[in-house]
Amino acid sequence: MLEVAGFSAGYQGNDVLHAVAFRVDAGEAVMIIGSNGAGKTTLFRAMCGLLSPSAGQVRFEGNDITRLPAERIARLGLRFVSAERHLFPRMTVQENLLLGAYPHRPDPQTLSTVLELFPRLAERRRQHAGTMSGGEQQMLAVGRALMSKPRLLVLDEPSTGLAPLLAQATYKALRVLRKQGLTVLVAEQQVPLAMAFSDRGYVLENGFIRLQGTTAELAAHPGIRSAYLGVT
Ligand SMILES: Nc1ncnc2c1ncn2[C@@H]1O[C@H](COP(=O)(O)OP(=O)(O)O)[C@@H](O)[C@H]1O
Numbered sequence: 001m002l003e004v005a006g007f008s009a010g011y012q013g014n015d016v017l018h019a020v021a022f023r024v025d026a027g028e029a030v031m032i033i034g035s036n037g038a039g040k041t042t043l044f045r046a047m048c049g050l051l052s053p054s055a056g057q058v059r060f061e062g063n064d065i066t067r068l069p070a071e072r073i074a075r076l077g078l079r080f081v082s083a084e085r086h087l088f089p090r091m092t093v094q095e096n097l098l099l100g101a102y103p104h105r106p107d108p109q110t111l112s113t114v115l116e117l118f119p120r121l122a123e124r125r126r127q128h129a130g131t132m133s134g135g136e137q138q139m140l141a142v143g144r145a146l147m148s149k150p151r152l153l154v155l156d157e158p159s160t161g162l163a164p165l166l167a168q169a170t171y172k173a174l175r176v177l178r179k180q181g182l183t184v185l186v187a188e189q190q191v192p193l194a195m196a197f198s199d200r201g202y203v204l205e206n207g208f209i210r211l212q213g214t215t216a217e218l219a220a221h222p223g224i225r226s227a228y229l230g231v232t
């Protein structure tokens with residue numbers, strides 16, 4: 001479904017990603033794990049059209065989407081939920097959700113599905129997004145992305161800024177979405193959370209993919225255990 005090859009990107013002419021390659025097959029949940037500063041956000045932004053890569057290719061469902069504008073990529077069915085969430089704080093929860101369908105008209109059936117998945121958002125439909133808690137805003141950011149009926153959902157550190165229980169709740173919703181057939185790519189530095197969710201993963205360190213494997217393989221790897229799982 002998604003294939004990234006020889007992908008490099010950075011800032012002011014200095015690459016922070018170096019020939020990154022990975023793939024996501026339809027129906028999979030794949031994680032990119034790595035510590036703060038590894039390049040996860042840079043990778044997703046460059047992949048989703050928010051930053052121009054210096055080399056390499058991104059293919060999505062057979063189409064070359066490298067360097068397409070973010071809006072076109074989203075319209076093709078690849079939807080990115082950034083760690084900052086970028087909600088419209090002075091609009092209501094419902095207005096934020098409806099805008100997620102843009103440029104298409106919101107589908108009432110999709111809206112009900114989203115509100116069913118996040119009952120909290122249903123309760124708070126008329127509340128301004130900016131007055132919601134961090135966890136609720138994360139739900140709203142995911143819900144808004146779902147309004148466009150993506151086939152691949154790309155999430156950058158969905159646990160950021162959330163108390164452990166709320167981070168768990170976010171992943172619980174992602175598990176439901178997966179069962180419904182959505183393909184998910186997630187970046188995390190909270191590795192245990194991502195591991196409890198993903199089928200496969202890649203380890204990004206200093207802009208290089210250092211390791212890859214099934215979640216079970218990565219969880220058993222001594223380097224991963226000591227660096228990311230706190231096992232000595
Ligand atoms: N806007 C920016 N301008 C310059 N350097 C940046 C910018 N954003 C990130 N970086 C640098 O790129 C590297 C990777 O950062 P980032 O992609 O945010 O990593 P991660 O998401 O894994 O924490 C870091 O060294 C960071 O300082």
Ligand SMILES: [Mg+2]
Nearest residue numbers: 040041083157
């Ligand atoms: Mg980041």
